[in-house]
Amino acid sequence: MSEIAPKELRIVGFLCNWCSYGGADTAGVSRFRQPTDLRVIRVPCSGRVDPLFIVKSLLNGADGVLVSGCHPRDCHYTDGNFYARRRLEMLKRLLPFLGIDEKRFHYTWISASEGARWQKTVTDFTTQVHKLGPLHSTTEAQIGS
Amino acid sequence: MRVGVFICHCGSNIAGTIDVARVAAEMRKVPGVAFATNYMYTCSEPGQEEIKQAIKREGLNRIVVAACSPRMHELTFRRTIEKAGLNRYFLEMANIREHISWVGLDKEANTNKAIDVVKMAAAKVMQDKPLFSQSFKVNKRVLVIGGGVAGMQSALDCADGGLDVLLVEKSPSVGGMMSRLDKTFPTIDCSICILGPKMVDVAQHDKITLHAYSEIDDIKGYVGNYQIKIRKKATYVDWTKCTGCGLCMEKCPSKNSYDHFNFGVAPTRAINIPFPQAIPKKAKIDPEYCRQFVKGKCGVCAKVCPTGAINYEMQDEIITEDVGAIVVASGYGLMDVAKLPEYGGGRYPDVITGIQYERLLNASGPTEGHILRPSDKTEPKTIVFVSCAGSRDKSCGVPYCSNFCCMYIAKQAILTKDHIPDSQSFVFYMDIRSPGKGYDEFTRRAQEDYGAKYVRGRVSRIYPKGKKMVVMGADTLLGTKVEVEADLVVLANAVTAAPGAAQLAEKLHISYDTFGFYVESHPKLRPVETNTAGVYLAGAAQGPKDIPASVGQGSAAAAKVLALFSKDMLESDPAVAKVNENTCVGCLKCKMTCPFGAVKEKELRGGKIVANVIETVCAGCGVCTSTCPCGAIQLSHFTDNQLLAEVNTLCQK
Numbered sequence: 100m101s102e103i104a105p106k107e108l109r110i111v112g113f114l115c116n117w118c119s120y121g122g123a124d125t126a127g128v129s130r131f132r133q134p135t136d137l138r139v140i141r142v143p144c145s146g147r148v149d150p151l152f153i154v155k156s157l158l159n160g161a162d163g164v165l166v167s168g169c170h171p172r173d174c175h176y177t178d179g180n181f182y183a184r185r186r187l188e189m190l191k192r193l194l195p196f197l198g199i200d201e202k203r204f205h206y207t208w209i210s211a212s213e214g215a216r217w218q219k220t221v222t223d224f225t226t227q228v229h230k231l232g233p234l235h236s237t238t239e240a241q242i243g244s
Numbered sequence: 245m246r247v248g249v250f251i252c253h254c255g256s257n258i259a260g261t262i263d264v265a266r267v268a269a270e271m272r273k274v275p276g277v278a279f280a281t282n283y284m285y286t287c288s289e290p291g292q293e294e295i296k297q298a299i300k301r302e303g304l305n306r307i308v309v310a311a312c313s314p315r316m317h318e319l320t321f322r323r324t325i326e327k328a329g330l331n332r333y334f335l336e337m338a339n340i341r342e343h344i345s346w347v348g349l350d351k352e353a354n355t356n357k358a359i360d361v362v363k364m365a366a367a368k369v370m371q372d373k374p375l376f377s378q379s380f381k382v383n384k385r386v387l388v389i390g391g392g393v394a395g396m397q398s399a400l401d402c403a404d405g406g407l408d409v410l411l412v413e414k415s416p417s418v419g420g421m422m423s424r425l426d427k428t429f430p431t432i433d434c435s436i437c438i439l440g441p442k443m444v445d446v447a448q449h450d451k452i453t454l455h456a457y458s459e460i461d462d463i464k465g466y467v468g469n470y471q472i473k474i475r476k477k478a479t480y481v482d483w484t485k486c487t488g489c490g491l492c493m494e495k496c497p498s499k500n501s502y503d504h505f506n507f508g509v510a511p512t513r514a515i516n517i518p519f520p521q522a523i524p525k526k527a528k529i530d531p532e533y534c535r536q537f538v539k540g541k542c543g544v545c546a547k548v549c550p551t552g553a554i555n556y557e558m559q560d561e562i563i564t565e566d567v568g569a570i571v572v573a574s575g576y577g578l579m580d581v582a583k584l585p586e587y588g589g590g591r592y593p594d595v596i597t598g599i600q601y602e603r604l605l606n607a608s609g610p611t612e613g614h615i616l617r618p619s620d621k622t623e624p625k626t627i628v629f630v631s632c633a634g635s636r637d638k639s640c641g642v643p644y645c646s647n648f649c650c651m652y653i654a655k656q657a658i659l660t661k662d663h664i665p666d667s668q669s670f671v672f673y674m675d676i677r678s679p680g681k682g683y684d685e686f687t688r689r690a691q692e693d694y695g696a697k698y699v700r701g702r703v704s705r706i707y708p709k710g711k712k713m714v715v716m717g718a719d720t721l722l723g724t725k726v727e728v729e730a731d732l733v734v735l736a737n738a739v740t741a742a743p744g745a746a747q748l749a750e751k752l753h754i755s756y757d758t759f760g761f762y763v764e765s766h767p768k769l770r771p772v773e774t775n776t777a778g779v780y781l782a783g784a785a786q787g788p789k790d791i792p793a794s795v796g797q798g799s800a801a802a803a804k805v806l807a808l809f810s811k812d813m814l815e816s817d818p819a820v821a822k823v824n825e826n827t828c829v830g831c832l833k834c835k836m837t838c839p840f841g842a843v844k845e846k847e848l849r850g851g852k853i854v855a856n857v858i859e860t861v862c863a864g865c866g867v868c869t870s871t872c873p874c875g876a877i878q879l880s881h882f883t884d885n886q887l888l889a890e891v892n893t894l895c896q897k
């Protein structure tokens with residue numbers, strides 16, 4: 100954990116049950132060391148991730164959000180991850196309008212066998228969010244008013 | 245709301261790097277949590293008993309188990325709480341082992357993280373609603389994909405168990421790679437002699453329908469109710485008329501067709517029966533080489549066929565079938581030796597692959613069992629075997645061991661000595677891997693009784709010199725350079741995924757690894773199951789495997805299918821989407837996005853159109869839920885409120 104600043108930031112990870120959650124499990128079974136900032140929320144499919152969840156997370160106190168699903172064409176639900184890609188691409192372009200650096204959000208594909216890839220993804224993304232520092236932004240309530 | 249929280253030590257797996265007592269103490273402070281404790285092994289019988297007791301004693305109505313991955317034990321604990329009278333969906337697991345204790349060593353940071361994720365699970369469990377399964381009928385027919393030894397074993401075991409079996413094989417005959425082998429290790433019994441009877445059984449079993457030269461076009465549905473489209477590829481020969489007499493093959497003037505069965509060791513005819521024991525024993529035309537197709541005129545086979553079976557106009561035929569379970573046994577492929585230029589793979593005729601050598605050894609092969617070098621058809625006296633040709637070599641993209649090459653090289657060295665007593669075999673190897681029953685003894689016999697010279701070290705280069713092939717390598721045990729002038733070189737080329745394995749996986753919605761091999765549910769405890777209910781794996785499709793392992797798995801997969809079909813009705817997973825008819829505006833965006841066609845229109849009494857989910861068809865992905873503009877269609881157990889409860893717990897701390 101040397102390269103990551105000692106103070107933890109708040110990173111939310113939405114992982115699909117079949118591929119990326121499995122990949123994170125594989126990383127665990129293989130004892131691949133990772134920074135601890137990210138906390139996982141399990142969803143059935145990356146297509147279940149409503150872009151609103153990400154906006155809500157970032158407005159309410161998260162410093163970064165990672166979404167990870169199955170590789171294109173390898174989705175347990177045929178093409179849920181394609182819906183995810185379309186929505187999340189849109190969201191990426193929208194974030195700057197909310198005053199949020201789009202580098203705080205990342206989406207990726209990791210299969211259940213790719214433990215090493217999960218380790219690298221978490222480490223890289225955590226480092227990236229640490230470079231940006233904590234997100235002291237407007238709260239949802241302020242935006243609403 | 246009375247939430248009970250159980251934090252598992254998992255021996256030292258969790259407790260070693262997480263302060264479990266502190267997590268429990270923190271959880272006691274959470275509003276709604278009535279009870280929190282830590283326990284040595286929560287999944288053990290006394291551990292589960294502890295949960296049941298606590299539910300009764302403390303009047304708990306929601307349970308959080310903080311332990312390993314829910315992919316491991318969610319079902320275990322669902323059953324536990326159900327036994328104590330709770331709805332099984334009143335359970336959430338927090339994964340503090342795979343995602344925390346095993347990936348970080350900092351106890352303080354781990355403990356903080358664990359507290360967060362257990363709180364998130366508690367927030368979610370408080371939003372859980374009771375859910376109830378529906379039961380639906382099972383179609384007790386099984387589809388087996390791939391007619392190698394693993395697939396045939398599976399098909400026979402299922403059929404003997406009374407099930408109707410559809411066996412779909414891509415190539416013109418069943419048998420797979422084993423039908424090409426000469427003898428098999430470690431017993432050196434004739435391969436086709438033990439496989440042939442199985443092939444005949446498959447063809448004659450009244451419960452098995454064989455579709456050879458066919459492929460899966462499309463798969464829809466779910467466990468118990470799959471709809472399959474099978475493409476019967478055009479053979480240009482009417483198999484109902486073909487008697488397998490072979491006259492067409494004899495007379496076909498196109499003599500230089502690539503022989504897929506013999507891996508191109510010798511050419512074949514454009515119309516051919518792949519091998520004498522083929523099942524079904526029927527001819528097919530290879531249009532790539534057939535003069536009628538290439539030049540537009542010939543027609544010899546049509547003229548000679550005594551039954552008039554030839555039909556140049558034949559088209560692929562699509563048939564649809566319904567099955568309840570699927571066994572995937574599509575086997576493996578072999579690395580193209582052109583990827584090994586330093587070994588002269590594909591360039592020099594006297595550098596061949598293990599499977600080609602197997603064909604040279606075989607009495608029904610192109611040389612009738614005489615070992616003859618491809619270049620000048622003379623008998624080789626010095627033969628070099630190169631193990632790990634591409635395997636265990638990251639630069640070739642194959643970091644893994646191909647599993648059976650060490651053994652088949654030993655076998656081939658033994659057989660070589662039997663065929664040519666004055667020959668000398670050399671084996672270049674990295675390690676000898678022979679852990680199976682009787683295997684080590686076998687590789688020793690090759691050396692001690694058959695005089696094969698084993699040289700430990702990789703071969704660096706193979707090049708021609710006159711009529712010989714020079715093999716340059718090192719003996720890493722002696723620390724010297726080794727050069728052998730060989731008459732024939734046999735490369736044990738790496739085992740790869742079967743061609744088209746990834747595309748098949750995508751149709752089946754099962755996962756495959758970076759190399760294209762299929763991924764099992766659990767590498768140790770669920771080795772023949774996939775993460776898609778009703779789809780099982782057998783044989784080398786999952787990774788390189790020898791015959792005993794492939795056959796064992798074929799039977800294991802069949803046993804799983806028989807167990808699945810022992811019930812007439814299956815329970816559906818109730819974690820599916822539900823429409824709130826009051827808030828649905830009938831835009832049917834959900835219907836358009838649902839990958840499974842699970843959403844249908846429904847007209848309410850007043851004429852209002854709303855969406856309606858067919859529960860048994862819905863796979864529970866939730867794509868609809870994030871599509872609906874009014875939040876009217878919600879995926880049960882993963883509703884917006886539940887996921888936001890987790891988000892809020894984490895963010896607003």
Ligand SMILES: Cc1cc2nc3c(=O)[nH]c(=O)nc-3n(C[C@H](O)[C@H](O)[C@H](O)COP(=O)(O)OP(=O)(O)OC[C@H]3O[C@@H](n4cnc5c(N)ncnc54)[C@H](O)[C@@H]3O)c2cc1C
Pocket residue numbers: 389390391392393394395412413414415417418419420421422425427428429430458459460573574575576598599600602648652655742743744748782783784785789790791792794
């Ligand atoms: C040179 C050599 C020597 C060997 N010697 C031995 C030995 O002595 N002893 C031993 O135990 N093992 C030996 N093996 C290993 C042995 O070949 C395998 O263990 C065995 O063939 C695995 O059987 P399988 O059914 O899983 O796969 P396969 O034999 O590969 O069969 C798979 C079948 O599925 C079909 N198929 C593929 N894709 C599809 C699809 N999409 N749709 C429909 N059908 C499809 C294929 O056409 C094939 O018929 C040897 C291997 C080699 C290369």
Ligand code: SF4
Pocket residue numbers: 823827828829830831832833834835854855871872873874875876877
């Ligand atoms: S998307 Fe929502 S509102 Fe539109 S039909 Fe489906 S459930 Fe109804």
Ligand code: SF4
Pocket residue numbers: 820821837838839840841842843857861862863864865866867868869879
């Ligand atoms: S959750 Fe929705 S999109 Fe997914 S299968 Fe069910 S109805 Fe279709």
